Amino acid sequence: MRQRTRVAIVGAGPAGMLLAHLLDAHGIESVIVETRSQAYVLARIRAGILEHSTVELLRSVGLGDRLDAEGLPHRGIYLQTPQERHHLDFVDLVGRQVWVYGQTEVQKDLVAARTRAGQAVYYGVADVELDDLTTDRPTVRFTDADGVQRTLEADAVAGCDGSFGPSRAAIPAAVTSVWERTYPYSWLGVLASVPPSTDELIYAWHPDGFAMHSMRSAQVSRLYLQVPNGTRVDEWSHDRIWEALSTRLGHTGWELAAGPITEAAVLPMRSFVQSPMRHGRLFLAGDAAHIVPPTGAKGLNLAVADVALLARALAALLVDGDAGPADAYSETALRRVWRCTHFSWWMTSMLHTSGDPFDAQLQMSQLRWLFSSTAGATGLAENYAGLPLDL
Incomplete structure (x- = not known):
């Protein structure tokens, strides 16, 4: 069974759900496919710290109400050795703070918002394959939870399916560079x-x-x-x-x-970066393209930054016919990725x-x-x- 959509999103975690939410604000329809069940995705215990910019973005797109009511704003962190403990006050130092608000809570907010909007999501799919990525009609083929074989024909594919999903592997090894540290x-x-x-x-x-x-x-x-x-x-x-x-x-x-x-x-714990984050009409975001150790609290925030950038690039491409931001997506995203990769490595190597x-x-x-x-x-x-x- 064939189905047409503007953007096929592989992965229904925070990156995929937020991208669908941001695309919807630009009038761009999307369909999400996810190998896990909705209950599994909702229950995953992952990151718990949201950066100032992440919170600002979530508020700006109508996803901040419960965060503001239940999230815990923190001015900074304590850093210590056995001899001394010091408080680093981020607000005093740089005028920005962070929030404790778990990834599970962000996911609940995203699922609720996308459910209200009628977002098309296929959970529990199998045999996901990405094809025709170097054309302007890429496809995502999969078997849905009822055993029906489906093909999504799209204008672009967003790989938001993490380290072990099919999106990363769909970029030919001959055109990729990988940096990794275990x-x-x-x-x-x-x-x-x-x-x-x-x-x-x-x-x-x-x-x-x-x-x-x-x-x-x-x-x-x-x-x-x-x-x-x-x-x-x-x-x-x-x-x-x-x-x-x-x-x-x-x-x-x-x-x-x-x-x-x-x-x-x-x-x-590992660090991983793959470049490029784009191949034809396939765009990678979040853990599909990079992994950082959790010491610097960057994983979820990097994914949010990726999809914020990607949503703007896809809107320019698919609404305005401007390919410039999409062509620059990988290089632009990787500047932040490497900054956060370095910071996460630095915090990790300093404290372990x-x-x-x-x-x-x-x-x-x-x-x-x-x-x-x-x-x-x-x-x-x-x-x-x-x-x-x-x-």
């Missing part, structure tokens, strides 16, 4: 039904390994421990997790409150222990510089709170 450690991340023991995020360097105290709400804490690659969750009892967190996050006059752990998972005493001394020097230098702290704040979307 880090020698992972995160053990837990969700706990206990109010946060801090008003803002804590990033902690410790000889035993990095630790982080984040949150999802006023009642739910999100915490992380650096662990070796290959670690299994069942190697860490709940008591062991809380003991390690208390040690690594410990600070004079402060105590970590423990509570029931409702979810635990080991998260491998390697066991090398020389590395530890370099890390201490870097942290002391951030604690004592307004210029250093401003650089961190500028990148963490988020660069303008038109970078």
Whole structure:
């Protein structure tokens, strides 16, 4: 069965849903295909920090009401070693703040908005194939959840389907360049039904390994421990997790409150960038084109920046007949991608222990510089709170 649409979007996560929302504002119809179920996509626990620019964009397109009511605005972060804890106030430093608002909540808002708009979405599809990408009528073929074989004929295809979807692989290897780094450690991340023991995020360097105290709400804490690659969750009892967190996050006059752990998972860490982010009428966005370690809170925000840029480029191409922004999409997007890739690598390498005493001394020097230098702290704040979307 053949179906015509202006833009075929592969992937119904935040990148794909937000792109459909932005395209709709330009009068451009789209159809989304997703291999997972709607329930699975809604339940994925991922990023929790929204940059200033991301929040501004969501508000500007009618997606900010629940964020403003339930999100937690943070002026900055705490950065610490076992000897000292310092607060970096982003508002004082760069006039921008961040919000704690989980990716699951962003996804709920997007799904609600697109459902009201009558967005066409196929969940639970299989055998997705992208064809005719170098023509002006690219196609996406798939089998829907009822076993019906379908072909979407479009003017453009947006690959928003993450690291393991078909979009990235549809660009011939002969025309791509790939840069990748796998880090020698992972995160053990837990969700706990206990109010946060801090008003803002804590990033902690410790000889035993990095630790982080984040949150999802006023009642739910999100915490992380650096662990070796290959670690299994069942190697860490709940008591062991809380003991390690208390040690690594410990600070004079402060105590970590423990509570029931409702979810635990080991998260491998890597950096990945593929160029170009465009091939013919296929445009990649988000994790389909790049991955960053979560230390710098950039993954979801980078995807938002990608689709904001892509929506404008597709509107120029499909509404105004101007191919310039689409031709420049990959180069323009990659400037921000590499800036955020560097920042994420820098935060990661500064805070995670390697066991090398020389590395530890370099890390201490870097942290002391951030604690004592307004210029250093401003650089961190500028990148963490988020660069303008038109970078």
